[in-house]
Amino acid sequence: MSTESGIRSRITLLLIWIGSAALAITIYHCIARRRSRARAAQQLPRQYGIETMETRSSVEISTAQHIPAFKFQKGTGLVGGDGTCAICLNEFEEGEELRILPECLHPYHVECIDMWLHSHTNCPMCRTDATPSPAV
Numbered sequence: 001m002s003t004e005s006g007i008r009s010r011i012t013l014l015l016i017w018i019g020s021a022a023l024a025i026t027i028y029h030c031i032a033r034r035r036s037r038a039r040a041a042q043q044l045p046r047q048y049g050i051e052t053m054e055t056r057s058s059v060e061i062s063t064a065q066h067i068p069a070f071k072f073q074k075g076t077g078l079v080g081g082d083g084t085c086a087i088c089l090n091e092f093e094e095g096e097e098l099r100i101l102p103e104c105l106h107p108y109h110v111e112c113i114d115m116w117l118h119s120h121t122n123c124p125m126c127r128t129d130a131t132p133s134p135a136v
């Protein structure tokens, strides 16, 4: 055995050793992280569960209430597109109450969008957030 091949095999051994050590460290970190994440997940619902629900219901009420309603009048040009409500697919009739979402300007019947906003906070057509941006 020449010295050179001896060194080479020693280097190979060293590389394998480093490789497995790195693997062991990676696995250890993965397990540790998963453990701490599981612990956080156990604590989270208790801390934020009630809070999130409260925030949501207040958003539900305010979202619909903060969008101004108006009576539809044909030919005013206020309602773009084909003049139909994307929720019930009916054409807007003269004198019907509508809401136009502040962000994307999609029009809906008051009853239709109020029902939708009861469980959602975005536009049913384009998913844009329907919550009016806070007044600056």
Ligand SMILES: [Zn+2]
Residues within 6 Å of the ligand: 085, 086, 087, 088, 089, 090, 108, 109, 112
């Ligand atoms: Zn409708």
Ligand SMILES: [Zn+2]
Residues within 6 Å of the ligand: 101, 104, 105, 106, 123, 124, 125, 126, 127, 128
């Ligand atoms: Zn929209």
